[in-house]
Amino acid sequence: MSTAEILTMIVSALMWRKHNGSIKLYTDKAGYEFVSKHNLLELWDDGIDTDVLENNCYPIDPEVFWAAGKLIALEACSAPCVMLDTDLVVMKPVATVLAPSAVTALHAEALATDAYLPAHLLKKPNGYTFPDYYNWEVLPSNTAFLHIRDEKFKRFYLSESKGFMFGNVDKPAEMVSQMVFAEQRMLAICADHAGLPVDHLLTGPFSLSNDLIIHLWGFKESLRKSETLQAIFSKQLFSKVVDELSGFPLFSNYISKQYPGFY
């Protein structure tokens, strides 16, 4: 994680706490040591859970299903709940937006990309067949933000996802298609089967009418290539949120140490 990503993670957690309530981090031992090293153990006011991921024995290939930890953590939370990526900042309260919605994700994604393969090209576990009721036309949803209201639907979605991931050991040519199917396309397919509409916080990822979300997404790769770009980004992010986060000593202390010229 670059320093700019760490700052984004801090802003993500604190803006959520400011506008939307408590937040908990699910991570493994290595993740815990990382946040401890950066003096960020107090960032998540509902604590840090390492038991769920450390004690998990699911037969999931972490190289192929690199975001499976998110779904394992989601399984451990009771609905209604929100799952939030650490590189995503929700700038405002969203309770009134989420309240009437059974499922809210970040934005829809197009099927006509290299990331979403047709069914016959996906690697499957031995003996597994896709259920006939899967609708392959529904658009996947980006789950960097995911709200699920009902526990029953959450369990159904995760059950279907696990059914695809468990024992699915054939390596694909690239390490994107299997995971985005298991997490993002599966959500849309399950919601469609359950008769639940999937709402989205954004009409599109790059809509200029967006006044709610900052999400690093693919920009992370460029940040990691340039410390100057990180400096530019970090200063801009800081300038945007400094007034709102001035009440959090963790923020002020972190900035003073890491970015002494910012104040």
Add this chain to the structure above:
Amino acid sequence: MQVNPDSRFIFPQVSGAMKQFLVAMVKDEIVQPGNFESGKKHLKAYCENEILDYKALDSELRLFFGLLADYNQTKDPVLYHFLILQACNCLFDEAMFGLLPIVPPEEINPESFRRATSATDCGMVGGHLIGL
């Protein structure tokens, strides 16, 4: 870098002489890294004459050179996008930028300079919320 999103389309009115100086100074630094320091005396004089914030401009130019170094190593199109954005912060307009010996990446939008004011080319959602 203080970017006012509303000012991204507005280029400060600087004299033709200062524009020429800026282009020459940046070209010189690109060709002979380290020469920027020796030009700062004149940069300061131009800023004073044209009532510009010298320290701010110096800071923006340093960021530009830092980005340029990273871009030259990686040829990342996103870094190129931000190089253009940063050039605007250094008072460069499209014509001035075109005079610099910077090789664009292979996959580049011909409207790159005009589109640099939007974050849509860099893969970040909501960049416009923080002036990027």
